[in-house]
Amino acid sequence: MTQSSSLLRRGSRMGMPDGRRLALLAVRYGMLAALLMWIVAMSILSEHFLTIYNFLNVARQAAPIIIIAVGMTLVMATGGIDLSVGSLVALVSVSSAALLSAGLPIYAVLAIVILIGAAAGAVNGSFVCLGLPPFVVTLSALVYLRGIAFVASNGYAVPVSDPVYLEIGRGSLAGIHLPIVIAAVVAVAGWYVLNRTRFGLHSLAVGGREEAARVMGLRITRIKIAVYTLTGALAGLGGVVATARLANGSPNAGMMMELDVIAAVVLGGTSLFGGVATVGGTVIGALFLNFVRNGLNLQGVNPFWVQVVSGFILLLAVLLNTVANRRIEEWARTRPAAEEDEA
Amino acid sequence: MSQPIAGQPLIDQPLIEMRGIAKSFGAVRALHGVDLRLDRGEVLGLVGDNAAGKSTLMKILAGAYSPDDGEIRIDGVPVKFDGPISARDSGIEMIYQDFALVPQLTVAQNIFLGRELMTRRFGLPVLDRRSMADRSRDLFSALGLRVPSVDSPVHALSGGQQQAVAIARATGFAAKLVIMDEPTANLGAPAIAKVRETISRLKRSGVAVIVISHRLEDIFAVGDHFMVMKHGRLIASRAVDDTHADEIVEMIVSGRDRRVS
Ligand SMILES: Nc1ncnc2c1ncn2[C@@H]1O[C@H](COP(=O)(O)OP(=O)(O)OP(=O)(O)O)[C@@H](O)[C@H]1O
Ligand SMILES: [Mg+2]
Numbered sequence: 001m002t003q004s005s006s007l008l009r010r011g012s013r014m015g016m017p018d019g020r021r022l023a024l025l026a027v028r029y030g031m032l033a034a035l036l037m038w039i040v041a042m043s044i045l046s047e048h049f050l051t052i053y054n055f056l057n058v059a060r061q062a063a064p065i066i067i068i069a070v071g072m073t074l075v076m077a078t079g080g081i082d083l084s085v086g087s088l089v090a091l092v093s094v095s096s097a098a099l100l101s102a103g104l105p106i107y108a109v110l111a112i113v114i115l116i117g118a119a120a121g122a123v124n125g126s127f128v129c130l131g132l133p134p135f136v137v138t139l140s141a142l143v144y145l146r147g148i149a150f151v152a153s154n155g156y157a158v159p160v161s162d163p164v165y166l167e168i169g170r171g172s173l174a175g176i177h178l179p180i181v182i183a184a185v186v187a188v189a190g191w192y193v194l195n196r197t198r199f200g201l202h203s204l205a206v207g208g209r210e211e212a213a214r215v216m217g218l219r220i221t222r223i224k225i226a227v228y229t230l231t232g233a234l235a236g237l238g239g240v241v242a243t244a245r246l247a248n249g250s251p252n253a254g255m256m257m258e259l260d261v262i263a264a265v266v267l268g269g270t271s272l273f274g275g276v277a278t279v280g281g282t283v284i285g286a287l288f289l290n291f292v293r294n295g296l297n298l299q300g301v302n303p304f305w306v307q308v309v310s311g312f313i314l315l316l317a318v319l320l321n322t323v324a325n326r327r328i329e330e331w332a333r334t335r336p337a338a339e340e341d342e343a
Numbered sequence: 344m345s346q347p348i349a350g351q352p353l354i355d356q357p358l359i360e361m362r363g364i365a366k367s368f369g370a371v372r373a374l375h376g377v378d379l380r381l382d383r384g385e386v387l388g389l390v391g392d393n394a395a396g397k398s399t400l401m402k403i404l405a406g407a408y409s410p411d412d413g414e415i416r417i418d419g420v421p422v423k424f425d426g427p428i429s430a431r432d433s434g435i436e437m438i439y440q441d442f443a444l445v446p447q448l449t450v451a452q453n454i455f456l457g458r459e460l461m462t463r464r465f466g467l468p469v470l471d472r473r474s475m476a477d478r479s480r481d482l483f484s485a486l487g488l489r490v491p492s493v494d495s496p497v498h499a500l501s502g503g504q505q506q507a508v509a510i511a512r513a514t515g516f517a518a519k520l521v522i523m524d525e526p527t528a529n530l531g532a533p534a535i536a537k538v539r540e541t542i543s544r545l546k547r548s549g550v551a552v553i554v555i556s557h558r559l560e561d562i563f564a565v566g567d568h569f570m571v572m573k574h575g576r577l578i579a580s581r582a583v584d585d586t587h588a589d590e591i592v593e594m595i596v597s598g599r600d601r602r603v604s
Binding site for chain 2: 192196197198201202204205208209211212213214215216217218271275276
């Protein structure tokens, strides 16, 4: 990993002892290491695990989560959270089915449902900018968006049969499922936005210390509305992918998906308090969750227990994210007093 | 609002002129029509009791707040700031009391926050991280300040080093005026000496400095003028060599200028 070697070099420039450098690396790449260890362990335990078929299958399951979690990473970079993405998936799912059966052209339907996602996100962002806590704003949206999905569909799931729409969930490109391709494109774009653009940097600044961002003249309102809008649009896209996989527009789609999305982001190392975020970590977090479920399923573990394990993994991730990592980082970065040169 | 004085020549205008600046926060009137004049290379000490309105006046000058009333002129030209960026574009920089740094971002990212250098890769605009790191390093060596690495996050720095970052950010972009809000609060003696040195260096290069400080000795050491504020009004102005600490303290406490009876 090129990033890890630059971290090592930076560590040594700062005169950090080896143990401390290793601790920083463990904090930063712990989840990747956990994922690799899990893959090794499962490969030994199950002959069906280490196959291209299974890996593509897991990646395809993770794809909608990854697509939405990239947006969530930006929201969390600003110190926010969006609990409404699962309900938005449901709204997009039933809207897709309804608009298609009303005879609208497929590309118009795709544009409209993604705009529905963006609009719902913009509403969330606007309320957050009024000073309401993101948790409460998007919890309300979680409730009312699914409510709208049920109202709009009368509670019924409607089959989707448009071939182009279904292709999004079931097609493939050079042997790779389209959902994976879409998730990869979204992840690369998200990495670029977060790490290489002003907008990404300013999102981190807003989440890191909003007052400093304000007096430095960053447009906080615009940034916040933008990250929620983007996440809404990506929830729309993720909703299309999920709906196309199931060939079904259902008001029950995306149930509890917000938790998987948030778990992926937190597992990946993005701070719950804003200011620190990583798209690469988010992808690894999403893969980790899905590989754990897949591995347990292949072991024949009772699916209810799989859910229990998923919950504990999230708890562990939050524990690492909030308390442990900060302690380790602080310890690793405290230089001996002699090295401290006063400015 | 005051009108420009007829017949006054346009050259020899003061660098900064604030006239009749008023600002309220809800029911609190923080400023009741304050005037301020400052020339190039002049060091002004802004003093006053807590809640006198010093920080508010300076945040208006730095574009962080907009005034309810009054006028700001730079080199005689009226300006209207729509935010800190436009004040910074006009050459006004502020070092905030809490440094206004983002702890999770690196030194270089903080220095260029809000005015990042950009370049293009594969036809896409990207942050020019190398140029920003190089220029940050140059900035520190030009200022004689030291930080461990421009790539380390600010939370890993000591208080003195964080202040160095804030100073580098405020002085590294061809400022005409640098405002320092309580620059020596919570600092040890060596760091205080460094701040005084920075102020003197800015003055020598023709940059004006406004220092808000409760430590009068700092202003006696490096300043030219005092401005005393109380309850949102300007009480008195004094040249540093025409006053002494007792008189300033007396005016801060009483809110009255004894020389105008
Ligand atoms: N953002 C704000 N919202 C509401 N009131 C404010 C705000 N900023 C300042 N004030 C009020 O305006 C008045 C002047 O405050 P200001 O911070 O300018 O004083 P100061 O002279 O800098 O005081 P100190 O020496 O304590 O820093 C105070 O009554 C303060 O409570
Ligand atoms: Mg103040």
